[in-house]
Amino acid sequence: MVIPVHDLNPVRRTPWVTYALIAANVVVFLSTPGISGSVTGGSTLAQLCHLEAFTEHYALVPRELIQHRMPSLVPTGGIGVGIHGPGCVLGPPAYDKSAELSVFTAMFLHGSWLHLLGNMLFLLIFGNNIEDRMGHVRYLLFYVACGYAAGYGFALLNSDSGQPLIGASGAIAGVLGAYLVLYPRVRVWILVPFLLFLPLRLPAWIVLGFWFVLQALYSSGQGVSSAGTVAYAAHVVGFVAGMLIALPLRPGTPPPPQPQGPIFGRRARPGW
Template sequence: MIPLHDDRSTHLTPWVVRGAVAVCVLVFLYELTLNARDVALFNYSFGVVPASLFGIAELPDEVAVIPAWATLATTIFVHGGFLHLIGNMLFLWTFGDNVEDSMGHGRFVIFFLVTGAVAAFTHAAWDMNSTVPLIGASGAVSGVLGAYILLYPRSRILVGIPLGPIFLPIRLRAWVMIGIWFGLQIFNVISSGVAGSGTAWLAHIAGFIAGGVLILFMRDKRHKLFSDETAMALSPATEPSALRIMRPDPHPDAPNGSGPWKKGPWG
């Protein structure tokens, strides 16, 4: 399922989310200028290498450019391919602004880095002898999902489901969509094992749990958990369209009650 849009408006401009997306894209564009060997060295330099993190093995001087503990943060901004990048950024763009809005910019920076670090550390701790670098923002993005489902479980999410040549758009409640996603992470751990594939499923689970715990303490108390408020409305059933479009209601804090408040990369 590919998230395209959610129905929640925000009070704050999501500068941290936008900044994180920009950094990830710029780092990826830089990687595209490198040859295969240099890309591998870059991943070892800024990804989390479990054996190095726990002092079991030392990296060569040419890649040990920062302390091993610092890679718990830098790994978030390094991706291994276009699909890896765009998948993480779509999830972050769709859900991250609301979580940032719930706690403010400064606390969200801490939240994002901590959930990413917890996810990477959990993955590394499971196999301390591994010398394969862990890269990607999926652990931190999982933390965003863990927070979002506690804040706005009843939000409507427009998702796209690729079915061969057909792209099926449907709306799901956040608790359904994120619940299915989390169930798939558990299924993948059970079926393929923690280290049974190239995806760090355990990191996703750890990040998700960390996000759910941290939101309890880091959110502004004006943002209630399990909110059932809606910020947008469906267009009339009579609208001549196979897929009705979600339109934003005016936000109460918008100037003169005006809107619209756009969400997601598609407006």
């Protein structure tokens, strides 16, 4: 896994939409009931039950979206005592959930600080240039469209699943796909875990191409014993959607500025 820290690709305008998306994700995360356990490192049963109820309400659930099978019992946020001891209480939903709208609300939910900060780092580094190229309104529509494509793509591939899907990863994967199409030769500073962290400056097509290949392998079950809670298939679908949407913009995209200074101990050559 590589960690991007900076790209050598200046923008012409302030990326207000990117900043607003990051702020919205942080505010929603801090406002999520029961999320304090991810901050302090421990959660009480009451916090976990509130979090489970909130997630069930606003997360994308493939079975609900594709098969329109809404559950008759959901976590209510309360605590009860059963034959196996204390646990979260189930009851009829006290709300009318829109499965289609949940694709949107799920984009702003995260399960931990690590989940949130990882997504926001990628969005901050790569989203500003896509917003600069598309303009504020088109970029916002593009972001939401990629999130919907990723959500529906994952749901179609897991239509029987009742596990909730949360996170901005699918929409942000679309941003990465667009960046690969529009700015493949831009240099990106990354940190590679090797002993400590090894800083490298590589073209975006290597950084993002490697990221996409890993997601594709993981989504097929290769390289990992289990996909766990990471929706790799959503990343793949979102990335491809971002590439396809960005393709018509490629002819009018100005080339990135030539980097100054050495690359791996030698000076960059034009066109590399």
